[in-house]
Amino acid sequence: xxxxxxxxxxxxxxxxxxxxxxxxxxxxxxxxxxxxxxxxxxxxxxxxxxxxxxxxxxxxxxxxxxxxxxxxxxxxxxxxxxxxxxxxxxxxxxxxxxxxxxxxxxxxxxxxxxxxxxxxxxxxxxxxxxxxxxxxxxxxxxxxxxxxxxxxxxxxxxxxxxxxxxxxxxxxxxxxxxxxxxxxxxxxxxxxxxxxxxxxxxxxxxxxxxxxxxxxxxxxxxxxxxxxxxxxxxxxxxxxxxxxxxxxxxxxxxxxxxxxxxxxxxxxxxxxxxxxxxxxxxxxxxxxxxxxxxxxxxxxxxxxxxxxxxxxxxxxxxxxxxxxxxxxxxxxxxxxxxxxxxxxxxxxxxxxxxxxxxxxxxxxxxxxxxxxxxxxxxxxxxxxxxxxxxxxxxxxxxxxxxxxxxxxxxxxxxxxxxxxxxxxxxxxxxxxxxxxxxxxxxxxxxxxxxxxxxxxxxxxxxxxxxxxxxxxxxxxxxxxxxxxxxxxxxxxxxx
Numbered sequence: 001x002x003x004x005x006x007x008x009x010x011x012x013x014x015x016x017x018x019x020x021x022x023x024x025x026x027x028x029x030x031x032x033x034x035x036x037x038x039x040x041x042x043x044x045x046x047x048x049x050x051x052x053x054x055x056x057x058x059x060x061x062x063x064x065x066x067x068x069x070x071x072x073x074x075x076x077x078x079x080x081x082x083x084x085x086x087x088x089x090x091x092x093x094x095x096x097x098x099x100x101x102x103x104x105x106x107x108x109x110x111x112x113x114x115x116x117x118x119x120x121x122x123x124x125x126x127x128x129x130x131x132x133x134x135x136x137x138x139x140x141x142x143x144x145x146x147x148x149x150x151x152x153x154x155x156x157x158x159x160x161x162x163x164x165x166x167x168x169x170x171x172x173x174x175x176x177x178x179x180x181x182x183x184x185x186x187x188x189x190x191x192x193x194x195x196x197x198x199x200x201x202x203x204x205x206x207x208x209x210x211x212x213x214x215x216x217x218x219x220x221x222x223x224x225x226x227x228x229x230x231x232x233x234x235x236x237x238x239x240x241x242x243x244x245x246x247x248x249x250x251x252x253x254x255x256x257x258x259x260x261x262x263x264x265x266x267x268x269x270x271x272x273x274x275x276x277x278x279x280x281x282x283x284x285x286x287x288x289x290x291x292x293x294x295x296x297x298x299x300x301x302x303x304x305x306x307x308x309x310x311x312x313x314x315x316x317x318x319x320x321x322x323x324x325x326x327x328x329x330x331x332x333x334x335x336x337x338x339x340x341x342x343x344x345x346x347x348x349x350x351x352x353x354x355x356x357x358x359x360x361x362x363x364x365x366x367x368x369x370x371x372x373x374x375x376x377x378x379x380x381x382x383x384x385x386x387x388x389x390x391x392x393x394x395x396x397x398x399x400x401x402x403x404x405x406x407x408x409x410x411x412x413x414x415x416x417x418x419x420x421x422x423x424x425x426x427x428x429x430x431x432x433x434x435x436x437x438x439x440x441x442x443x444x445x446x447x448x449x450x451x452x453x454x455x456x457x458x459x460x461x462x463x464x465x466x467x468x469x470x471x472x473x474x475x476x477x478x479x480x481x482x483x484x485x486x487x488x489x490x491x492x493x494x495x
Contacts, residue, residue: 060113061100070374112353122155131164167384168382169343173230188206217302220279228436238262242485258455262335284444310398341411368385411490425480429466
């Protein structure tokens with residue numbers, strides 16, 4: 001049953017039903033409901049009551065390493081404002097979190113609030129009973145504070161029920177950082193970084209030769225298949241593959257784009273860099289935080305990641321002399337932009353959480369303007385809350401990243417947002433392995449030599465799997481096809 005009529009119920013009204021502990025055995029006092037006509041709001045002043053001597057425990061897990069210091073402070077301040085609630089926060093790398101969460105969910109011991117693991121569709125998580133709807137605990141005022149497009153049916157919302165909130169506004173998260181000092185040592189102009197693929201490969205080769213084993217042209221988050229796939233799709237789209245963002249599939253000329261000319265050219269770019277020894281040899285074993293740290297230590301000239309690197313470097317490596325640039329484009333020019341989609345699901349309330357109103361209170365304050373402004377002002381973070389970015393973004397590197405992301409990035413079609421019925425297909429489709437990210441890992445490890453043949457194999461397997469899932473779900477293939485998509489422009493979602 002839809003619960004939209006409950007969205008404007010205040011937190012105080014929700015809590016009037018009484019509380020049980022989220023993760024521990026606690027009970028609460030009953031609150032007096034507000035008088036009729038009182039303003040409905042989930043404000044910081046709303047209180048969650050617990051019996052004397054007992055506390056409500058909120059266990060929270062995500063992989064937001066770039067904001068973890070701010071979160072620690074926020075959690076301490078939150079507990080001071082709400083002494084009846086104890087926050088137990090765990091931050092892990094993406095791969096670690098996925099493994100830990102999978103085990104915890106299967107054992108019935110999931111955290112009360114947890115981020116959706118990479119590669120898992122929210123529709124799948126809901127169908128498997130991971131999350132509960134948070135709609136009854138959110139006010140319309142809070143929902144309206146999100147930027148347009150942040151909460152989409154089929155993405156964060158299903159049948160009108162909100163199951164997850166996005167962590168941030170989604171912008172391109174695969175721009176290129178470069179070490180100006182290393183470029184200078186290799187005889188390159190640090191104020192004029194490479195703009196084309198051939199200039200980039202030449203620069204990587206020159207840096208590697210100059211480094212003599214101390215540093216290399218490019219360092220990769222090779223252990224994170226999600227990151228390698230995002231990068232491959234980004235380069236492929238620049239070459240005209242019409243490949244949209246990680247985790248979604250689009251159909252071009254009746255087929256997926258994974259064996260397209262643009263995709264093959266992009267994978268060959270990585271194969272060439274590998275053959276020349278221009279990629280740091282440790283890359284295949286590095287997760288994103290490790291690659292980011294090694295880049296800051298002067299181990300490579302280039303790194304492809306997102307804006308989250310900036311606040312970490314400001315804190316841990318204040319002397320790092322880095323610049324940010326758009327991804328180099330094919331020598332013949334770009335045939336598409338760096339693809340991205342709208343805000344994606346991040347944090348949801350566990351279906352096992354016994355105290356969802358306290359979890360919703362935490363989320364409400366986490367997405368409040370005060371905290372959002374702080375993380376935006378640190379750099380590396382783009383808020384999905386109205387008005388925050390315009391007021392709080394002051395870091396020069398972040399402003400440069402933000403502007404490059406807006407000019408080089410192109411909003412691509414997301415079937416889930418445009419045709420919510422496609423969620424049924426995502427819930428049924430089985431991932432083909434090795435996937436694109438794993439193929440990239442194989443290329444960088446030197447175990448995949450014939451890249452074109454590997455993409456042909458992958459494309460054929462994907463086609464069969466998706467057709468099977470579409471047939472089972474009763475969803476027509478046309479729901480994944482967007483003939484009006486010009487990859488050089490932002491996709492028009494208003495059509």
